[in-house]
Amino acid sequence: MSNNRLSGKWILITGATSGIGKATAYQFAGEGANLYLTGRREDRLISIRDDIQSKFSVEIEIYSFDIRDREACKSCVESIEGPIDILVNNAGLASGKDPVDQADFEDWDKMIDTNVKGLLSMTRFVSERMKKSNEGHIINVGSIAGHEAYAGGSVYCGTKHAVKAITQATKMDLHGTGIRVSAVSPGLVETEFSEVRFHGDKEAADSVYSDINPLTADDIAEIIIFMASRPPHVNIMDTIVLPTDQSSSTMVHRSSKK
Template sequence: MTKIALITGATSGIGEACAHLFARENYNLVLTGRRIDRLEKLAKKLNDKYNVEVAVSQFDVRNRGDVAENLENLPAKWKHVDVLVNNAGLSQGLDPIQKGDLDDWDTMIDTNIKGLLYVSKIVANWMIDNKKGHIVNIGSIAGKEVYANGNVYCATKHAVDALNKGMRIDLLPYGIKVTAIHPGAVETEFSEVRFKGDKERAKKVYDGFEPLVADDIAETIWFVVSRPKHVNINDMIVMPTAQANAGTIFRG
């Protein structure tokens, strides 16, 4: 029987890379995101290239009602989710705490913490009913360390780290696997979103070294998902060779 992966934030970056990889591995897909045009374009590409079934669901994970309505209204066959990749997340701004933008704070907290919870609660219950499943939470090196001006973003990713540990304990009796992947610098749309479309400033983040790319993280996710049934990788930090920790990058 063909397996199913549900991927949030699938319209770009790590989420899109995961969609390609899981399709390559013959998974049918539920792809979610805010941009329906991108979702539909990606779905067609994956269906044409890999001959897999793809369901798309447009919603913002920050909106609890939309999350519930869209996921619960999926046809029954799509609720047999084997893998959930909680990828939807973002950073807004890079300011010291005393100058932080309250709207930016709300956006990060609502997306990175509450959005992950809204999706996870629904899908975890499906997995309990189905007696199988693996939840992969995309954290960050910012969930392990704190860096200057990263205050609230770091706090949200520390929360993801804690939630991952909590999920692992709570879902243990049901045989559901739970993993967190914590990337260092990955060149995606992340910095463009953080700097609100300032492509020049975003590009400078990656000057002078080779960052990770989305495919690197997708391959890591596939590694943890493809382990034998008795193996669960709880937690993994993945860094570019040129990055030792959140604040130390060798720019040659």
């Protein structure tokens, strides 16, 4: 698919311990790309690294830290001696679904610090390096919530609208360079996302995906690979990706026959 454009490249993926980040790591490795994997759970990073290397002949470095910690982000990027050809800003979460007048401030801070500030920190430190070499690709994992809002999602939708704006403005800031900037904006993807949003309530999380055929992490990873493997003169700015059973943030067709 990629005409070997990704072979030998070095890909930095945040939030690589589960979901879209993990699936993206495997698919890049399948294309012959080397990996820098980051996440909070070091045991998972080690397990994923070892499993990928048992399947593919690629190099992998792991960095365990919380992306909300700006100094840790800086330390990670500065400690990478080799090239960073592609940055996948995948780390993100939803926390809570309370109305704005009842929401928990800790949930708000967690989403803003991760989805916006963490993404900005990594972009800041990596883009500086990319600009010196006049090449690279920044791919942000956004959401359908970055294109439309819904009740109970005031802050989550706000953070994903921010990701959309940051993607557009970053492309403008890097105008005239060889650096590409992209986003992928999925709808319902069955990962740990809803379990995190509902603070570990698995029943509530499962109900989000009940009686539909949701997207999978691999579906989104395939699109990220497609974006990354286009010729250098092709920049895909954004892709809105929904399961066939979903037509907007709030329109979801459910059928017990599925």
